[in-house]
Amino acid sequence: MSAHLFCFSAKGRALCDKIEKFLQEKGYEVTRQPSTDLAARTRECFQKGNLLIFVCACGIAVRAIAPLVRDKTEDPAVLVCDDCGNFVISLLSGHIGGANRAAVAVAEFLGATPVVTTATDRNGKFAVDEFAAMRGYLISDMKLARAVSSAILERDIPFFSDLPYRDALPQGLKASQGGEPLGIALSYREKAPFLKTLFLRPRVLTLGIGCRRGTSAEKIGRCVEEVFCAEGLNLSCIAKVASVDLKADERGLLEFCERQGLPTSFYTAAELSALHGNFTHSERVLRVTGTDNVCERAAVCGGEKLLVAKKIVDGVTVAVGLREEYVAF
Template identity: 40%
Template sequence: MNISIFSVTENGRQLSQRVAEMLRGEHFVSRYCFHKHTDDDSAVFWNMGSMVGRLFQRSDAFIFICACGIAVRAIAPYLGTKADDPAVIVMDDHGKFTIPVLSGHIGGANCLAEVIAEAVGGTAVITTATDVGGKFSPDSFAVANDLIITDLKAAKEIAAAVVDDEKIGFSSDYPHSSLPDELTAFGICRTGVYVGHDMSAKPFEVTLRLVPKNIVLGIGCKKGTSEDSIEKAVSDALGRYDLDITMISEVCTIDIKKDEEGLCSFCQKYSIPMRTFTAEELMNVKGNFESSDFVLETTGADNVCERSAVLGSGGKLMIHKTASDGVTVAAAEKPIYLDFERKIL
């Protein structure tokens, strides 16, 4: 996570140092101190609202060590939707209380607040109903297991049903740990959660579809292929199987394409990490792949897209080699295991 910490007082500055030191092992942390109380490890601000505005789009979480009202006024002009807003946490400058005020589930503010409070010897003040009651939260479960929430309205209705002690159905195309008490895989339920790639699935009257982000693309292309050509080839391949670009977890290819401008630009556009393999690594992948003598002579591997998709995913092909305008695309599904005890951070 990219975390921005703001402090106003001298006590706050010292506390921000402690919090930053604790978090930096796992996260990228930046400190911002009011100009009257600063140090060499922090940036200086005179107007908190302006500084927050500059950082809002690139920060995953904000930690404000100040009065709650100051923090709320600083972030208010920049708030968007529940799905997009960063986690926001407020602490008093003695570290007694750590309060998640925004994006407790999807952004991970609740979990982050608990981690911080334990580290500084304070108390995390959690106010979300499911957490207070120790109950299943569809938002937290989805984020912790890298699942895409397709319908925030359905997620909200299911969370409300959990709080009202209504039994929630659960259907999954993937193996999982033991279900929490609020969920059941048997019987007829009004509301329920479905995990899988079938966007037409509706096993419950109110169905929250949680879609795994576990598809690995294998891409091969000619030298100088444009970003637009790669994007079109990927879109066409995914479209045939009713899959969406948001389901892609990674793009894999051969190492001689690591600096291919069009491919790199495509990955950057959609914020998809790219991983490369040597020809030898690709040729060692077991399976039945469409072989090309030309590709073998050119790259050292007889098939780039299918082999790299399988190697990168550790799973099986779900889209075999498709070719379009000098681009080859294949996709494989990475095996996943759903864990109801997994935390966001």
Template identity: 40%
Template sequence: MNISIFSVTENGRQLSQRVAEMLRGEHFVSRYCFHKHTDDDSAVFWNMGSMVGRLFQRSDAFIFICACGIAVRAVAPYLGTKADDPAVIVMDDHGKFAIPVLSGHIGGANCLAEIIAESVGGTAVITTATDVGGKFSPDSFAVANDLMITDLKAAKEIAAAVIDDEKIGFSTEYPHSSLPDELTAFGICRTGIYVGNDISAKPFDVTLRLLPRNIVLGIGCKKGTPEADIEKAVLETLERYRVDIRTISEISTIDIKKNEEGLCAFAEKYSLPVKTYTAEELMSVSGNFESSDFVLETTGADNVCERSAVLCSGGKLVIHKTAGDGVTVAAAEKPIYLDFERKIL
């Protein structure tokens, strides 16, 4: 996580040093001190709101060592949606309390507050109903297992049902740890959670679909193929097989395509890393792949998209080779394990 720590007083400056030292190593931490109380390890600010504004888009979490009102006014102009806002935690300058005030579940503020409080001998003040009642939180489960929440309204309704002691259904084909008491894989439930890549799945009247980011796209293309042609081929393939592009974790291909302009531009547009492999590495992958003599003669591997997707994912093909306009596309699924005990940080 990219964490920004703000302090106002001398006690706050000293406390920010302790917190930063504890968090560094696991996270990237920057300290910002009011100009009257600063040190060589921190940046100086005169106006907290302006500094927060410059950092807001690139910070995963803010820790304010000051009064709650000061922190709230500093972040308020920049707040967006529950799914996008960073974690915000407020501490008093004696370290007695750490209070998550924003993004307790999705942003991990609750867990971060508990870690900070324990490290300085303080108390984390958690106010979210599921945590206070020791109940299952769909938001926390999703974030901890790198699952995308597709419907915040459904997530809110399920959280409310949990608090009301309503049984919540659970549906998935992935292996998982034991279900918490609030969930059941059997019987008929009004609300429930589906984890999978089928964007049309709705096993419950109120279904919260959680999408894993575990699909690897294997792409092959002719030299000089424009970005638009690659994008068109990918999107049409994903639509045909009902795969949400948000589930794509990375792109794989052969090493001779690592500087292919159209492919690199497509990857950059969707913020997807590209992994490349030699022809020898691709040909060493076992499996039943569609072979092409032309591709073998050109690249040294008889199939680029399928072989690279399987090699990169360590899993199985979910979309076999599709071809059109000089582009071949395949997809493979990384194996995942859903852990209900996993924490966000």
């Protein structure tokens, strides 16, 4: 994570010294920006940074970032502090960018007052975009997310989850199995439980794959899509791809993973064979790889449970494992 500090006075520089040390302790790479050529410096930092902090009048920061603001899903967090250290204002990207959380943390460190103006926070309601950003869930529809954030100020919104949760639901949500006009679904499945469903997509699926030598990335992609379509699963919920280590140099498989931006895990035949469970046995696979089943065993070798057993599509074997985790609010 990177943070960029801007200041324009001696008092501002002294305050930046404190903030810089605090952010470094939190794991940020911090740069101090010169006070000259503010527009160019802001543009550069806005494009590459996670957090921008201006120690100055709010108007200076607003004018500096105004031409650069694009979308709440892309903009970095921007804070403004007065040079006396009395207030820390969350100016931009409060939820997804984390400016609200950063403002509270910096203010607590300085003994200042955090200024957070987002409606859900001021009313003590659940903020769906912040929740998703903090946990790495994908939001299916930002327009619908805005509608949910508006509606939650007036009434509790139905919430459905494929994943278990121990905690009580936060203010603004009520548990539901579906059927209402509008609701939130934390789900790795395609089926929409509500008439208008805002999906939050958790990356909890492991794709176990076996294939013949020389299988193309295109064929693997088509086979995976066919299986996910048949099983009603969402492709964006794949966390990683797993296979036997004999496939660690399989060009088509590696190309498929690279195109999809998916990490890989390769296991030895001994590691796969050591797993206990009911797996589809194949003598041919055993002779070739040293283990009786590649896709199912690979799909659960990281501790997952088997969600979809072995499917064979055009010579490619596919299985899906589910990483069971509790939702934390």
